[in-house]
Structure formats: C-alpha cells, structure tokens
Amino acid sequence: MTKLLPQRTVKQDAPALPVLYAKALLPQVGGETLPNTEYVRPDIDVDLAHLAAYDQVCGFRLTDELPATYPHMLIFRLQMALMTEKEFPFPLLGMVHVANRITQHRPLGLGETYTARVWAENLRSHASGRQFDVRGELSVGGRPVWTEVSTYLRRGGDEGPSRSGQLTPPAPTAIWRVSGDIGRRYAEVSGDRNPIHLHALTARLFGFPSAIAHGMWIKARALAAFEGRLPGAYTVDVRFKRPVPLPAKVGFTSWRTDEGWAFELWGTRKPRPHLEGSLRPPHLALDEVVEA
Template identity: 75%
Template structure:
C-alpha cells in the first residue's frame, strides 16, 4: 500500500521544518485559483522532539509536564509541512482566506519524548461545500512498526457553494463543567510556541485587516486546551474529532462542558454569556491502523 502510494504521489523529502515566517510571506503573493489538488507528499524522515519546546507547549495548553506527547502536539511538526504544500504554486487556492473548520486526530499509542518518527503530509478529498469548497490535509507520524498518530485537518475555501446551508433554531448552551477566562495575549503566546503567527491571532489591529473585530484564539489551541481537561482519562488509543464553529474572540470568557458517551466523551466550548458555540467534539476508541499489504 505504501509503495503504491509513493508511485502515485510526488514525494518531497525535507531535512528540517520549513520556516513559517517565509511561508506566510509567500502566501501574501498574488496567485490564481485552480480545481485540482497537487499529487505531492511532503516527508520528514526524522522528527525529534525538543524537551524544552514540549514543556512550553504543555504549559500554554494546560497539559501536565511529562515524557509522553499530548495528542495535539505532533500538529506542531505537521503544520509547517501543511503550510509548505498549501503555498506551492500548483495548489489550487490561496492560503489567506481559508478556514480551518474541522480536525480529527487519532493516537494509536502514546508517543515517547525520546522516539524518532517519520512524518508525511498530503492533500486530498477535494469536494463541494454549501459555502464553497473543502479539502483535507492528511498527516501521518510513524515508526518502523507503523503509524502511531494520524491527523485530518479540513479546510474550507469560501466561494460559490453547492447549495444553501441547513438552518436550525437558536442553539441552547449546556450547563458548564468549567469556566475559562482567556487573556488577550493567549494568541501571541501560542504563536511563540507553535510558530503560527497568522495576523488574526496576534492583535486587534492586525485582526481587523481580515474582518475580525478582535484577535481570535487559534483553533488548535482551543482543541488542545479542551483535551487537557481529559488528561489521565483517555487511555492509550483514541480518536478526537472536533468541529470549529465560531471564532473565540480575545479576551473572552468561555464555558466548557463535557459528558460521557457510549465509548468515550463528548465536549463543547461556548461563549459564557450567550449561546454562541465555539467548538464541539467527540472522543472515541480508535480503530487499529491498516498495515502495509492489508
């Protein structure tokens, strides 16, 4: 299976992480739009974790310090490769203006701080959406024994859609499990750790250039902060699937709610003073990964 995929995809191997600052500068350059995702896969054959960086990430997201990676941490390595692919000349959409609408992470087993892994990133599943066009960025972290972590990040390119969106009634906020007060600088602090210095997260003035009245929190920070609330209760193998509903303005006060389901958990993040949903997610037992040749 892996050999066949490599024969179809154009593999670009990288010795290190691309510079996100250079990629954001590249994203500002004018470009046209297309209709086909590139048949390119970015690969880093060796990923090693810096203990100091992991500790800084754990602190900003609310995880305990330890020698295993939080389930969202590998996204720190995957995101620069996603950016590199989405700023390639043959990529069909400009990076600026795309919206991260969903993220699904599967941890097949805990990943130790001292492990060396290979990382692969590619784009696929271009499809219509009622608000434009969607596609997935697929990332896979593996060892010699097979995949240990996978991620599907779904992005929306706004434009002419496939039809009207379904309209529901006024949502009702559930009773909160916890109330979190998010400071105005959480976007800048997470940007220092993640390298994701998108202007919409850094300051009200730069956020207003892109249509936001204030800076907004990184979606992957909100997912990580929610998962930190489950630390010690998830076991070794699970899937965490979230939908990003509305941006979280900074500063703000948000309400977090979680409840048990049949085989896991469900959770939501709401604006504390009115029924505005920010994030909804589920945690379920993970299916075993396919092995080569199966």
C-alpha cells in the same frame, strides 16, 4: 494503514516559516485539482523545552508522553509548504479550518524518533464553497503511530441555512478565562502567526473585530481537560463552530457517551457554540470523510 498513492513527488523537509508566510502573500496559479505532492520530514526528535512550553500554553502536565495534539507542531511547517505551492488551487489566506480529527494509535514517547508525512486529498463541493483535507502522519520504524485530518473550507457560494432562534448552551462543567494574549503565546510555540490571532488591529484587516484564538489551541485546551482519563489509543474529533474572540470567558462541558466522551465549548456572554467534539476508540473513527 499506510497509504498507497501512485507517482507522488516526495520533498524532504520544508522552507523556514518566514519564507512560507512570504509565499502566502504571493498570487498562486491555482487549478482544479490538489497537487500530487507529499512532504516528508524524517528523523524528528522532540525538543523537551519546546514540549514544556507547549504544555504550559495549552494546559497539559509535562510528562514523558506527548499530548495527542502536540504532533501537529511537528507537521505544521509541512502543511504550510504544501498549501503555499503555486499549483495549490486556493490561496492560504482566507481558508477556514472547519474540522480536525486526530488518532493516536498508541502512546507517543518523548524519546522516540519520528518521520512526518503530509499530503492533501478529497477536494469536494460544499454548500459554502469547496472543501478538502490535509492529512498528516507520524510513523516510527515505518509504522504509523499518529494520524491527522485537517479539513479546510474555501468559501464561495451559498452559505446554506443558518440556525435561528435562541440557542440553549449546556450547563458548563468548567469556566475558562481565555487571556487576550493567548494568540501570541500559542504562536510562539506553534509558529502559526496568522495575523487574525495576534492583535486586534491585524485581525480587523481580515474582518474580525478582535483577535481570535487558534482553533488548534482550543482543541488542545479541551483535550487537556481529559488528562488522567485518556486511554493509550483514541481518536479526538472536533468541529470548529465560531471563533473565540480574545479575551473571552467560555464554558466547557463534557459528558459520557456510548462510544466515549462528547464535549462542547460555548461563549458565556452569548449562547454561541465555539467547538463541539468527541473522544472515542480509534476503530470507531474508521477513515470516513470529515464533513463540516
């Protein structure tokens, strides 16, 4: 259903990514509320070469339908523009992407023309800080065909209870070797050049011993494992648990549930979960708040 929000400022398109990354380094005024701003990008035609590059990096077959995670490429620049506004309450650097829910309401065609919208809402408290949602929508002819909720955490407060003891990973149905350059390869197609994903040297500046894989690449790679079993409409919901250090060897597990499918991604060297998720019909996702 199309949202109804009063007196929202609408901005067409967004600045180029290098400009947005430069803005991310500048101090923000901040505040106690999320900006009442909606970014809109109309008349989007999917570039076949870009789609092919994305499919190759993420493990999808190239067809005339878009993978459900691909529209994230079409709204990423709008998200960046929104979260680098001076009035945004948190700096972009240091925010943690903790969850992502995508609903594909019908198959998305390569030859269609889309309009993208992005806005932020649901600023709320969290045991480890504050949490909010960045929502995205793709529409055709005024009707939403794809929606996304990306949940971000700004740390600041108690970390909450930690899991102790030995964790037992499920038996993997597949073992994936994640190459050390996957962060750079995904950055090429996504535009997400956060330094924590590119090189060990730049990742160490932010407290990571090595570069880590993009969360949305992990989600896309997991979704690609279901190709041939996906319905025309579905919701794919994930929680990002721990970063995947690069390079890595990880175990992927999926199993049937009453609602559809569940899946997890674990490290093979240490019993640590990296991702947990589910695939289910769209009507079962409703519009609940995503909690980390």
